Amino acid sequence: MAQKFEIAKDEEQVVVFQLADQTYGMDIAAVSEIIRMEKVTYVPRAPEFVEGVINLRGRIIPVIDLRGRFGLKGAEHTRQSRIIVVEMAGVTVGLIVDAVLEVLRIPAESIEPPPAMVDGVDVAYLRGIALFDGRMIILLNLEKILEEDEKETLGEAEAAAEVTV
Amino acid sequence: MFSETEISVFLDELDEKIEILNENLLLMEKEEGNPELLQEIFRAAHTIKGSSAVMGYDRMSQLTHEMENIFDRLRQGTLDISSDLVDLLFESLDLLKSLRDEITGRGTYVDIETTVSKLREFASGQDHKACEPAAAERSTAPPAGCASNLTxxxxxxxxxxxxxxxxxxxxxxxxxxxxxxxxxxxxxxxxxxxxxxxxxxxxxxxxxxxxxxxxxxxxxxxxxxxxxxxxxxxxxxxxxxxxxxxxxxxxxxxxxxxxxxxxxxxxxxxxxxxxxxxxxxxxxxxxxxxxxxxTVRVDVQKLDNLMNLVGELVIDRTRLERFVEILQRRYGTNDLVEVVDEISTHLVQLTNDLQEEIMKARMLPIAQVFNRFPRMVRDLAHKLGKEIDFIVEGKETELDRNVIEVIGDPLIHLLRNAVDHGIERPEERAAAGKAKAGTILLKAYHHENHIVIIAEDDGRGIDVNKVRRKAVERSLVDEETAARLPDAEVLNYLFLPGFSLSREITDLSGRGVGLDVVKKNIEQINGFLEMSSVLGQGTKFTVKLPLTLAIIRALMVSIMGQVYAFPLANVMETMHVSRSDVRRVRNAEVIAVRGKILPLICLSALFNGPRPQSHRLSVVVAGIGERRVGVIVDELLGEQEIVIKSLGDYLGRVPGISGATILGDGRVALIIDVRALLREAAREVTGEALYAAG
Structure with a gap:
């Protein structure tokens, strides 16, 4: 019990992944599974960053291309490409990344607030930078990434509703 | 504190009892002094009182206690049933519902004092009656052998x-x-x-x-x-x-x-x-x-999960069928292949049966919805000073709970219309030589693979010529065409947004919701709304609904290498047309089919892809009601049963797509929203051309 508390306080467990030559990390608590890249069904007229939908054991979940989301150059999916399935606030979404590297425990003291701009990625999506083991890991603010999307799709739905009237 | 399960059991029971109260209060007014009825009402109130007290919902317990007192007095025959009393009891029932909403967090704090004191007043108001020695002379003896009159x-x-x-x-x-x-x-x-x-x-x-x-x-x-x-x-x-x-x-x-x-x-x-x-x-x-x-109470979620699992099974079944085909092609009639074929056939049978059984388990009697209406009609009629006999038939007709959930509002609207606009005032009816009390009939029954619901009144009906004039006035149609249009088609104008005949706006109908919304709601669940009316004799609405929303037959097509599904209910026909037959009207493509003009939409272009270059075009003629649109697709693949799945909250509503399904090979196919395509077509083509096509 005491040890667990310590982890929660002084360490963060993150899933570390690769995206366009950068190393990122996201809180492991939000990750429900990591699957291999599979054929994604394109959803026409969905928001641009939405790559499409996949069948996750009978559930249909949307898949977001994180490169697209961050405004990075798109790239062909390779054998290393993975879909990180995250679950937050009741929604399940797959995030496409170039490769998943490892799961790390990062001491809290090595995490610093994010700089204004990191390789073109909007700072709003970032939670901090971890300098750990001689590497720089950019920690994502997952909530922000998903939340913002929701607003946009909502706008879309409203636009559709307008057409109806 | 009580666990969530306990609270949910309590709420389930509460809903059930509220439903009993609601239904029987109405009957009570009609069949004054029916002891069995009173007993049932009393018991329902008593149960709520007890369980809410146990759960610590004091106000609910207090309110039901007062209600119970009244019911007890009614039961004893020391209090008479009056219209005022029934109104008060309904008021209490509404309050009870608000208290329930407060528990579920859907409502805010509810004050019960006013109603409670009114109830008390009633309970004590006729006290002198209780003292009469005549109490023993009650003419209503309890039915022999029945448990009524027992506490x-x-x-x-x-x-x-x-x-x-x-x-x-x-x-x-x-x-x-x-x-x-x-x-x-x-x-x-x-x-x-x-x-x-x-x-x-x-x-x-x-x-x-x-x-x-x-x-x-x-x-x-x-x-x-x-x-x-x-x-x-x-x-x-x-x-x-x-x-x-x-x-x-x-x-x-x-x-x-x-x-x-x-x-x-x-x-x-x-x-x-x-x-x-x-x-x-x-x-x-x-x-x-x-x-x-x-009977056993089952969480709806469990049924939904079960349905999903069956959906999965259906997918695997389809895969297996395909696999058998491949085997047959590769190995011909071989013993092993035949065995696999046999298993596959049996599996088809089993999954069909399973699917059907679970569908049945998801079915609810439409009484769930219908039971809300007698009260509503009564209150409305009361308010408007009208006399109405409200007849409900076929309450036991069962349909999918998903359908039940969405059908309520459209029906409320149709009934409100009937009470408000349909049925005339008693004096008006008498002058027209009709019975003073109007009749509204609400009826549900099975017909083939559909449920039909009829809402019919014997009121003043609709003046078709008035609709004609109004349509011309609003330049929806020119005078000459209007005169030629058959009555049934003229009535369809009433389904257009903002098209209303009533000049006076009452507080019932002036809410900005019209028949267009009703029609839209019904069509959204693949239903169909029809109306007919005879001036002076009444109006009849017919709603046709699918039995279930979860599994449908669909026409599969391919567009840009991806599979899409058209709900078969929306597919009128398929055809191949030559590119040279396509005409342009303003900025839209149309084609003449059997003398009518059909607007065309190219799906791949709509979905931001290239237009198909081939000379022959595959066209799906899709439609809802009278409206049609020809949809150009890359390839027609054939019919298939599909399980409808939602795209999820995250994506929300994607224009032109109504949902998704999982194919035999595990991939996801999107379901085309035909309604959206019709809208698209309406935008491209002028209104005139569209109506001509209908």
Missing amino acids: EAEEDVVRVAHIRGVKAYWVRVQVDPHCQMKSVRAFLVFETLQQYGEIIKSIPPAEDIEKGEYGDVFELVLLSHEDAGIIRNLLMTIAEIEAVTVNPIVLSDEQPGVSAVSELAEKTIPPDGVQKATDTAEAKGREEVLKQAK
Whole structure:
């Protein structure tokens, strides 16, 4: 019990992944599974960053291309490409990344607030930078990434509703 | 604190009881003083009072306590049913619902003081009646052998007695009206019975009976080991006793009771003089017991999960079928292939059956929705000063709970319309030579693979020519065409947004929601709305609904290498057309089909892809109601049964896509939203061309 508390306080467990030559990390608590890249069904007229939908054991979940989301150059999916399935606030979404590297425990003291701009990625999506083991890991603010999307799709739905009237 | 499960069980029960109250309050007004009805109402209120007190919902318990008092007085016959009282009881019921919403967090704090004091006033207002000695002369005797008029506690005693093998009887003793010593006779009856059993209740109270203060009849509840016939014969030996009936008491809701009751029913030899009614009442009671013993409350989520699993199974089944085809092609008729084929065929049968059974389990009687309406119609009619007979038929018709959830609002709207615009005022009706009270009929029935719901009134009907003029006025159609249009088509203008005939806007209909919304709601669940009307005779709406929303047949097509599904209900036909036959009207493509103009939409272009270059075009003619659109696709693949899945909250509504399904190979196919395509077509083509196509 005491040890667990310590982890929660002084360490963060993150899933570390690769995206366009950068190393990122996201809180492991939000990750429900990591699957291999599979054929994604394109959803026409969905928001641009939405790559499409996949069948996750009978559930249909949307898949977001994180490169697209961050405004990075798109790239062909390779054998290393993975879909990180995250679950937050009741929604399940797959995030496409170039490769998943490892799961790390990062001491809290090595995490610093994010700089204004990191390789073109909007700072709003970032939670901090971890300098750990001689590497720089950019920690994502997952909530922000998903939340913002929701607003946009909502706008879309409203636009559709307008057409109806 | 109570666990979530406990609270949810409580809420389920609460809903059930509220429903009972709602339904029976209306009946009560009609069948004044029906004791069984009053008993049921009383019991429902009593149960809510008890369970809400246990759960610590004090205000709910207090409110139901006051309601129960009123019901008790009604039951005792010391309070008369009046329209005001029914209104007040309905008000209390609404308050009860608000209290429930407060618990579920959907509502805010509810103050019950005003209503409670009104209830108290009513309960005490007619108090003088309670003092009248005539209380005993109530003409409404409890039905023989039925458990009514027993309080919950007494029922418990009876229940326990049943379990211990002791029988409970309802004993009705009629004394000679000229009897001079009623008290003595009664005393003898008590004395005799107490030798053979235990009296747990008497009407009127025992003291009154022993003082001779009863009419000609008094009633007792007796627990005894003896047979009914013996008890009756014993009592008949007492002088000046004119008639005795002894009927076994059957508790309609006996819990572990199937065995106890059937045993009772088998062993008891019906005593002489028992009316036939007893038998039927008893049979009914038994039936209810059996029915209840067989039902189980299941969380809706579980059914949905089960449905999803079956959906998965259907997908695998389709895969297996395809696999068998491949095997046959590769190996021909080989023993092994045949075995696989056989398994596959059997699996098809099994999954079909399974699917059907689960569908049935998801079905609910439409009474769930219909039961809300009598009250609504009554209140509305009251408010508008109209007299309306509201007839409901086919309440037991079952349909998918998803459909039930969405059908409520459109029906409310149609009924409101009927009350507000359809039915005339009594004096107006009388002048037209009609019955003063209008009739609204709401009826549901199965027809092939559909549910049909009819909402019909015998009111003033719709003046078709007025609609014609209005349509011309709004330049929806030119005068000449309007004159030629058949009445049925003219009525369709009423389904257009903002098209209304009523000049005066009442607080009922001035809410900015029209028939267009009703139609849209119904079409959204693949339903169909039709209307017909005869001026002066009434209006009839016919709603056709699919039995379920979860699994549909679909036409599969491919567009840009991806598979899409058209709900078959929206597919009129498919055809191949030559590119040279496509004409341009303004900035839209159209084609002539059998003399009519059909607007065309190219899906791949709509989905931001290239237009197909081939000379021959594959076209799906899709439509809803009268509207049609030709959809150009890359390839027609064939029909298939698909399980509809949502794209999820995250994506929300994607224009042109209504959902998704999983194909045999595990990939996701999107389902085309035909409604959106029709809108798209309407935007591209001028309104004129579109109507011509219809």
